[in-house]
Amino acid sequence: MKNQRFTTKLYAGIGILFLFTSAIVILAIAEIKEISKDTSTLYEHPLAVSNSVRDINICISAIQRNMREIELTEDIEQVHRSELEIKSYQEIADKSFGIVIDKFLGDKRYLLKHMQLSNHGNL
DSSP, X not given: OTTSOHHHHHHHHHHHHHHHHXXXXXXXXXXXXXXXXXXXXXXXXXXXXXXXXXXXXXXXXXXXXXHHHHHHOOXXXXXXXXXXXXXXXXXXXHHHHHXXXXXXXXXXXXXXXXXXXXXXXXX
């Protein structure tokens, strides 16, 4: 390498520097994609659980409201409509419980207990 011209050495050094820089950039982009995926998972996971819990609360309130309507009305037609609404809300609540049970990170026995209570109308 002593006999080579200065410009050749300079170009070789710049080329090696460019290769190292390119490798670092490629590794950085791969890490950024991984961090982005992890951040998305961290954001979406609790959001899915909290949205499902919100839906369960809404359904339970609607079921309780419809049960009060059944209790207070004497109209058979209204009773049948309320029963259909209760079944509809129960299906939505069951789907939401499924999401919560699937994604919940805590003790699942607690969730199963509340799901059973919900199915038996004890909430």
